[in-house]
Amino acid sequence: MTEQRERVAIIGAGLAGCLLATLLARRGIEVTVFERREDPRVTAAERGRSINLAISARGLAALDQVGLRDLTLSRALPMHGRMVHGRDGQQSFRPYSADGTHAINSISRAELNLALLDVAKRTAGVTVEFGCRLAELDMSTGAMTFETSGRPRSARAGIVLAADGAYSAARRSVTFRQGFTFCQDYLDHGYKELTVPPRDGEFALDPDALHIWPRGSSMMIALPNLDRSFTCTLFWTGEEYAAVRGQDQIREHFGRHYPDVAGLIPDLVDDYLHNPVGALATIRCWPWVHQGVGCTLALIGDAAHAIVPFYGQGANCAFEDCVEIDRCLTEEDGDWSAALGAYQRGRKANCDAIADMALDNFIEMRDLVNSRVFRAKTAARHALERRLPGRYVSRYELVSFTTIPYAQIPDRMRRQDRATALAAAGVAGAALLAATAGGRARRARR
Amino acid sequence: MTEQRERVAIIGAGLAGCLLATLLARRGIEVTVFERREDPRVTAAERGRSINLAISARGLAALDQVGLRDLTLSRALPMHGRMVHGRDGQQSFRPYSADGTHAINSISRAELNLALLDVAKRTAGVTVEFGCRLAELDMSTGAMTFETSGRPRSARAGIVLAADGAYSAARRSVTFRQGFTFCQDYLDHGYKELTVPPRDGEFALDPDALHIWPRGSSMMIALPNLDRSFTCTLFWTGEEYAAVRGQDQIREHFGRHYPDVAGLIPDLVDDYLHNPVGALATIRCWPWVHQGVGCTLALIGDAAHAIVPFYGQGANCAFEDCVEIDRCLTEEDGDWSAALGAYQRGRKANCDAIADMALDNFIEMRDLVNSRVFRAKTAARHALERRLPGRYVSRYELVSFTTIPYAQIPDRMRRQDRATALAAAGVAGAALLAATAGGRARRARR
Numbered sequence: 001m002t003e004q005r006e007r008v009a010i011i012g013a014g015l016a017g018c019l020l021a022t023l024l025a026r027r028g029i030e031v032t033v034f035e036r037r038e039d040p041r042v043t044a045a046e047r048g049r050s051i052n053l054a055i056s057a058r059g060l061a062a063l064d065q066v067g068l069r070d071l072t073l074s075r076a077l078p079m080h081g082r083m084v085h086g087r088d089g090q091q092s093f094r095p096y097s098a099d100g101t102h103a104i105n106s107i108s109r110a111e112l113n114l115a116l117l118d119v120a121k122r123t124a125g126v127t128v129e130f131g132c133r134l135a136e137l138d139m140s141t142g143a144m145t146f147e148t149s150g151r152p153r154s155a156r157a158g159i160v161l162a163a164d165g166a167y168s169a170a171r172r173s174v175t176f177r178q179g180f181t182f183c184q185d186y187l188d189h190g191y192k193e194l195t196v197p198p199r200d201g202e203f204a205l206d207p208d209a210l211h212i213w214p215r216g217s218s219m220m221i222a223l224p225n226l227d228r229s230f231t232c233t234l235f236w237t238g239e240e241y242a243a244v245r246g247q248d249q250i251r252e253h254f255g256r257h258y259p260d261v262a263g264l265i266p267d268l269v270d271d272y273l274h275n276p277v278g279a280l281a282t283i284r285c286w287p288w289v290h291q292g293v294g295c296t297l298a299l300i301g302d303a304a305h306a307i308v309p310f311y312g313q314g315a316n317c318a319f320e321d322c323v324e325i326d327r328c329l330t331e332e333d334g335d336w337s338a339a340l341g342a343y344q345r346g347r348k349a350n351c352d353a354i355a356d357m358a359l360d361n362f363i364e365m366r367d368l369v370n371s372r373v374f375r376a377k378t379a380a381r382h383a384l385e386r387r388l389p390g391r392y393v394s395r396y397e398l399v400s401f402t403t404i405p406y407a408q409i410p411d412r413m414r415r416q417d418r419a420t421a422l423a424a425a426g427v428a429g430a431a432l433l434a435a436t437a438g439g440r441a442r443r444a445r446r
Numbered sequence: 447m448t449e450q451r452e453r454v455a456i457i458g459a460g461l462a463g464c465l466l467a468t469l470l471a472r473r474g475i476e477v478t479v480f481e482r483r484e485d486p487r488v489t490a491a492e493r494g495r496s497i498n499l500a501i502s503a504r505g506l507a508a509l510d511q512v513g514l515r516d517l518t519l520s521r522a523l524p525m526h527g528r529m530v531h532g533r534d535g536q537q538s539f540r541p542y543s544a545d546g547t548h549a550i551n552s553i554s555r556a557e558l559n560l561a562l563l564d565v566a567k568r569t570a571g572v573t574v575e576f577g578c579r580l581a582e583l584d585m586s587t588g589a590m591t592f593e594t595s596g597r598p599r600s601a602r603a604g605i606v607l608a609a610d611g612a613y614s615a616a617r618r619s620v621t622f623r624q625g626f627t628f629c630q631d632y633l634d635h636g637y638k639e640l641t642v643p644p645r646d647g648e649f650a651l652d653p654d655a656l657h658i659w660p661r662g663s664s665m666m667i668a669l670p671n672l673d674r675s676f677t678c679t680l681f682w683t684g685e686e687y688a689a690v691r692g693q694d695q696i697r698e699h700f701g702r703h704y705p706d707v708a709g710l711i712p713d714l715v716d717d718y719l720h721n722p723v724g725a726l727a728t729i730r731c732w733p734w735v736h737q738g739v740g741c742t743l744a745l746i747g748d749a750a751h752a753i754v755p756f757y758g759q760g761a762n763c764a765f766e767d768c769v770e771i772d773r774c775l776t777e778e779d780g781d782w783s784a785a786l787g788a789y790q791r792g793r794k795a796n797c798d799a800i801a802d803m804a805l806d807n808f809i810e811m812r813d814l815v816n817s818r819v820f821r822a823k824t825a826a827r828h829a830l831e832r833r834l835p836g837r838y839v840s841r842y843e844l845v846s847f848t849t850i851p852y853a854q855i856p857d858r859m860r861r862q863d864r865a866t867a868l869a870a871a872g873v874a875g876a877a878l879l880a881a882t883a884g885g886r887a888r889r890a891r892r
Contacts, residue, residue, distance in 0.1 A: 167622065176613065176618070178725040180630070180632070181632045182628075183629035183630070183631065185629065186626070186627045279624040
C-alpha cells in the first residue's frame with residue numbers, strides 16, 4: 001500500500017465533484033478527486049441508466065463560473081413546456097412560463113459530466129484518480145482506504161468533501177455517530193428507461209417539450225436527446241412492474257395505457273425486460289459537516305440531500321452547493337472551518353425546501369397535470385402573470401428560471417396562491433387588487 | 447472459529463429478546479440468544495445509565511404471559527400521578543386518571559431484565575450466549591460473525607430476530623439495501639442522570655408520583671427506586687449543558703432553577719460532571735422483515751422503532767411486539783414467513799403512532815404541564831371522565847392503562863377533544879350533550 005497526503009480530497013468525480021474541484025483549484029488549493037468508476041472517457045455507461053438532466057437557471061449560473069454555460073446550452077435541447085399525453089392519445093402543450101420564452105434544457109448526464117471533468121483536469125492543482133472506491137474513512141486520522149482493481153490504496157486528507165452521491169460511501173463513516181440525524185426515504189415507485197429512436201431520421205415526438213403520460217398513481221415521461229431519440233422513463237410501483245411481465249402483457253399494457261407511444265418503441269419488450277428498475281430516495285441528514293481529530297468531512301450534493309427527480313433540480317441544487325462553498329471560502333478568508341459551517345447553515349433550509357417541492361411535483365405531474373382543477377389553476381396563474389408581469393411568478397418558474405433561494409419559494413407561493421384561488425374562483429378583479437396593493441406596499445417599504 | 451447452526455437466533459438478551467425467547471421456546475422452537483454484554487449476573491451496570499422503566503398495562507399484559515406480572519408489581523413502585531415542581535419550589539399533584547386509581551410502575555430496567563433472563567434460561571430450548579457482539583450478518587447465507595473477548599465466533603440461522611436496540615448491529619446488514627426506508631432522528635436534547643438518595647432512611651420526595659420540573663425548553667424528571675432513592679434525569683439541549691460547567695455554576699444553576707431539589711442531591715456536582723449525556727433518537731424504518739437467500743431477518747422492539755422516553759412506552763411497546771409475533775405464529779400455524787409478514791403489517795402503524803405521541807409528550811411535559819391552558823384542559827377532561835365514565839378517557843389513560851392499539855388513539859382523541867374544547871371554553875353542558883349523543887349513536891349502531 002502506498003500512502004499519499006492531501007490537503008483536500010473530494011470523493012466522487014461526478015457533476016458536483018468536478019465543479020467543486022475546479023472552483024477550489026482556482027483558489028490555489030491542491031485537490032485530489034477520487035472516483036470509484038474507471039475513467040468515463042474509456043468505459044461505457046451502464047445500461048438503462050442514461051438519466052437525462054434538465055439544467056435550468058441555477059445550474060447555468062454555476063456552470064457560467066467555469067465557462068461551461070454556452071457549451072452546455074449548445075449540447076442541450078430546450079424544452080419550453082410540458083406535453084401532456086392522455087389515455088386517448090391526445091396531446092396538449094402547457095408552456096412553462098406565461099410568455100413561453102423560458103425553457104429547461106435536456107442534456108445527457110454523461111456528456112455534461114465529461115465536460116466538467118475536462119475543465120477540472122485542465123485546471124492546475126486538480127488530480128483525478130479513477131478506479132478508487134472508498135472503503136473506509138477514519139475520522140480520527142483522515143486516513144482513507146480505497147479498493148482498486150489491484151492492491152488497495154490509501155491516502156490522507158485534512159478536508160474530505162463527499163460528493164459521492166445518494167449512496168455516499170464517505171457518509172457511512174458518520175452514519176452511526178450519535179447525534180447524526182439521517183433519513184433515507186424510498187418511494188414506492190422505481191424508474192425504468194425505454195428508448196424512442198428517431199423515425200426516418202427525425203424526432204418521433206415534439207423535441208421542444210418534456211413529455212408526460214400522467215396515469216394517476218404512476219406516470220411515464222420522455223426527454224429529447226441530441227441524436228433525435230427520446231429517453232422515456234417509467235415511474236411505476238413495484239406492484240405495477242410485477243403485474244406486467246410477459247411479452248404479450250407488455251405489448252397489451254402499453255398499447256392500452258400509452259397508445260400514442262407504444263408503436264414508437266421498437267425495443268419495448270427488450271428494454272422493459274432487461275433494463276433495471278432504479279430506486280428513488282430522498283436523503284435528509286444533519287449535520288453535513290463532521291469534525292474528527294484529524295479531519296473534517298463535509299457532505300455536498302446528493303450525499304447531503306438527495307432528492308427525487310420530479311423537479312429536475314438534483315444537479316442544479318448540487319451545483320449551487322459548490323458555488324456556495326466557494327463563496328463562503330471567500331467570505332471567511334479561506335478559513336475552512338468557518339466556511340463549511342456557513343455553507344451548511346446557509347444551504348440546509350434551501351435543500352429541505354426543494355426536497356419537499358420535488359416530492360409534491362411527482363403528485364402534480366402524475367395526477368393533477370391532467371385534471372381540470374390543475375388546468376384551471378394554471379390558466380389563472382398564467383393570466384395573472386401576463387397581467388402582473390414580474391409580480392406573479394409560478395412556483396415552477398421560481399424554481400427553474402430564477403436563483404431565488406429555494407426556501408423562500410413556498411412562502412412566496414402561499415401569498416400568491418391566496419390571490420390565485422380568488423382568481424380561479426372567478427374573482428379575478430379582487431385578486432388583481434390584492435396583488436397590486438401588495439406590490440405597492442412592498443415598494444413603499446423600500 | 448467454531449460454527450454452530452441454529453434454526454432461530456435472537457440478537458440481544460435485553461427485555462424484548464428474553465421475553466421473545468421464552469415465548470418461542472414454549473412453542474417448541476430451539477432459540478439461541480446472542481448478547482454482546484457479559485452476563486449481567488456477574489457484571490455491574492454502566493454509570494449514569496440506570497434508566498428506570500415505567501411499566502404499564504401493555505407491559506403487564508405481556509409479562510403476565512410468562513408469569514412475571516406479580517413479580518414485576520412486587521418489585522415496582524406505583525406512581526399515581528405527576529408531581530409538578532414550579533420554579534418557586536411549589537409542588538402540585540395531578541393524578542393520571544380521574545378516579546386516582548390507575549398507576550404506572552417504576553422499576554429498575556436491570557432488575558426486570560434479570561427476571562426475564564431467569565425465566566428464559568429456565569425455559570427448555572433457550573440458550574443464551576453472552577459476550578458475543580454481532581460483527582456481521584450475511585443475509586445471503588444467514589452466517590453471523592461475533593466478536594468475543596477471545597477468538598471470533600460464528601453461527602448460522604434461518605431466522606434472525608434483531609432485538610438489539612436502537613443502535614441495532616443486525617439492522618446494519620440491511621441499512622444500505624435499496625428500498626430500505628430508514629430514519630434516525632435525534633433530539634437536540636440529551637439526558638443525564640442525577641441521584642436523590644434517601645433522607646434519614648426515607649424517600650426525600652413523594653414516592654407515589656413521577657416528578658417533573660418543567661422548564662419550558664427543557665426539564666428534569668425523577669422516578670422512585672425501591673432503595674428509597676430517586677433517579678433524576680435531566681433533558682437539556684447541548685447548549686444548556688455547555689453553559690453550565692464549573693462547580694459554582696452547577697450549584698448556582700440548580701439552586702435557582704430547581705430550588706426544592708438541589709439540596710437533596712449531595713453528589714450534584716460529581717454526578718453532573720461525570721455522568722454521561724445520553725442521546726435520544728426516534729428510529730423509523732421499513733420494512734422490518736428482510737428476506738435473504740439463506741435467512742430471514744426481522745427487526746423487533748427498539749431495533750425496528752426506537753422512540754423517545756416521554757411516554758414511558760418503549761419497553762411496553764417492545765413487549766407488545768413479542769406477544770404479536772407469538773400470536774401470528776399461532777394464527778399462521780408456525781409458518782414463519784406468513785407470521786413475520788403479519789407481524790410487521792400489524793405493528794407498523796401502532797409503533798408510528800406511539801413514536802409521534804412520545805415526541806408530543808415531551809413538549810407537553812416540559813411546557814404545557816405547567817401552563818394554565820393545560821391545567822384547564824386537564825380539569826375539563828377529568829370532569830368529563832367523572833361524568834361520563836368509560837366514554838371519555840384521556841390520551842394518557844388510553845396509552846398507559848389500556849391495550850387499545852396505539853394507532854387508534856389519535857383518532858379517538860380528536861373526537862374527544864372536540865368535546866373537551868367546548869368544555870374548557872365553559873360550555874360544559876354542550877360538551878356533555880354531544881358526548882352523550884355520541885354514546886347513544888354508538889350504542890344504536892351495534
